[in-house]
Amino acid sequence: MVLKYLLLIILFVNICYGYKILLVFPLPGRSHSILGDGYVRHLLNAGHEVTYVTPFPTENPPKNLRYIDVSESSKCVNMGTFDIKVIMDKQINLQDQTLLMPVFEKFWECLFKIEALQRFLNDQNEKFDAVVVEWLYSELGSGFATVFDAPLIWSSSMDPSTFVLSLMDEHLNPAYTVHHMSKDYSFSFLDRVYQLWSVGRVRYYQWANSNKENELFKQLYGPIVAKRGRVMPEFDEVKYNASLMLGNSDIVTGDGIALPQNYKHVGGYHFKDDNEPLPKQMKEIVDNAPHGVIYFSMGSNLKSSNIPDHLKRKLLDMFSEFKETVIWKLEKTIPDLPKNVHISPWVPQQSLLAHPKCVLFISHGGLLSLLETLRAGKPIIGIPFFADQYLNVNRAVAKGIAKRIDFDENVIQPLKGAIKEILENPSYQQRAKELSIQFNDRMIPPGKELVHWIEHVIKTNGAPHLRSAALHVSWYKKMYLDLLLVVLIALMLILAVSKSLFTFIQVNSLQKKKLH
């Protein structure tokens, strides 16, 4: 009888047992915290205990959630770089990955100076079942998995690029995939050569920099790991040792490429389950818009208020020529607004896009915005500024749901033309609906999938069965260059042997002739 109860209790404890999961999302950008917050929400709902390294902690966290406050990380990277004015004036080329990589290396170095983080890492009572780290142009975060001796899971904010896939499997073939920093999307001969060059350049940078990175890795984590009485592994052993990569991506926003078994698309997991209602005043404006609503937002990192004033005025004048209502997400209001334009510092974007009156979204083409638009099935005008935004917008254009406009002093006329085209030509609307069906028709919601795969990694001790067979095969073996070498040597041997045989016969016959 006692045994029976004991068994019941063990069963019950087992069912209730949640895993302890560490989330490392230290980047001080709003869209990156949206990604981290999504993990938190789904993991808590599934009953797990979450520790969240974030620059954006909130008051009174829910039960089972603990913050490691790294808000000082805002000092570690200059977010002023991501400014509309700076980018317009071409003060910096944000498309050059070899310029970005040292920035993020410095970021990690600076992050480790934060006291709260040091205290946490050096606390030997801390234990975790899995560690999720956001990848952004650096693999230095992988050391968290070494410290806690737990499986490493990468979170990638972008479509699967050659850089993240080479950590799990192998490089993408640049003949049919575009480098995610590329401003163009075409595969002519010269483009393919250029793509190969861009990938090669970054590879060279990584190779030339690897000793320095290894040093930094050991300097950051070495003392902490030593305190736990373990030997510090090499950086390469750790960064290529992830069990899983969860990507904020989807086949509908990306291209049909082969992926390793441990890369999982979970794009859309940040969606709210129920769209929050629009604020009262905005709801009235949208409900009563006689000709539909155009929504204009540059996302959360780029501040639209940094658009030069004269250009803002020109944008307003241009909007006033349309009969549609315009809602512009802008941090500061502007006096003398045209009748059909409304400004709001905060817009529940998912709800507004889903509203039947919303007919067009003018966006910077960030992946989060793009995924939200796909779900709602609305056409887009993309105004890309940096990183993968060009690629996202270019693909949306290729799929027939978008037009791309480049932002500079002369943006008004092309933008006006693009708005007209999308409002008057029903094909954009039609394609957006089709893509929305492709996107929304899935077996389980991405948030559920995310939880499932993290649990799977924990249950299977790091999911070794999902790892790619290609990961540890040298590039020359994959290209059969060793076989080529053997064939070349064999050919040379045959050539040499036949040559000496030939001379031998020649000499022999000559001698015979002489004898006669």
Ligand SMILES: *[C@@H]1O[C@H](CO)[C@@H](O)[C@H](O)[C@H]1NC(C)=O
């Ligand atoms: C690699 O990952 C496995 C599974 O999580 C883990 O057991 C192992 O210690 C890791 N090795 C290194 C060097 O990080």
